[in-house]
Amino acid sequence: MPSFDIVSEADMAEVDNAIQNVMREITVRYDFKGSKSTVESTDGQIKVFADDDLKLKQMHEILRGNLHKRGIEPGQLDYQKVEPAAGQSVRQTILVKDGIDKEMAKKIVKEIKASKSKVQVSIQGDTLRVVGKKRDDLQQTIQFVKDLGLEQPVQFKNFRD
Known part of the structure; x- marks a missing residue:
């Protein structure tokens, strides 16, 4: 996946x-x-x-x-x-700042779940792992997180098919 x-x-x-x-x-x-x-x-x-x-x-x-x-x-x-x-x-x-703190991670997870996108988000230490069935769902999630306007900049890494 x-x-x-x-x-x-x-x-x-x-x-x-x-x-x-x-x-x-x-x-x-x-x-x-x-x-x-x-x-x-x-x-x-x-x-x-x-x-x-x-x-x-x-x-x-x-x-x-x-x-x-x-x-x-x-x-x-x-x-x-x-x-x-x-x-x-x-x-x-x-x-x-290096890494995503707990409060920001919870906020991002809550916003992604509220968007009703077809992905699963899990907190793994100071990173968030996003898993979905389709590549398009993941790309929509990336754009959604970019549009959130978070106070701390985030990067998207380790994209796997």
């Missing part, structure tokens, strides 16, 4: 490349001259350190632009609370 998986993945190598580009751009830009602003990546987290709130917002824009160029969508990022550091400086942790 034909099947496919619904996943939400971020390529961490591309995230690292984007962060290196951000650091390169910060060293060249005039408005960051003499600044101690940095961005680093560790274990699915991006740590941003900036001199003040204005520079932090500018770094967010640079980071979003570089991640978008690398194929990482803004919905993959989970911005944590901005923490004050020494003096005027601030730091922030940004989590890179």
Whole structure:
């Protein structure tokens, strides 16, 4: 029986490349001259350190632009609370979402079942497996999930006949 998986993945190598580009751009830009602003990546987290709130917002824009160029969508990022550091400086942790959490998985399953399509959906860890008798039903389900407008981007992988 034909099947496919619904996943939400971020390529961490591309995230690292984007962060290196951000650091390169910060060293060249005039408005960051003499600044101690940095961005680093560790274990699915991006740590941003900036001199003040204005520079932090500018770094967010640079980071979003570089991640978008690398194929990482803004919905993959989970911005944590901005923490004050020494003096005027601030730091922030940004989590890179990887995998579909339980609540979102349940919401997707509920929406697919409510659409009355002829497919079976099962939650398997942080992925969803969709199985149907016909390939057309699966393609309609893919289009339906794309049209849901989820806040976290999803990919469709492992399509099998």
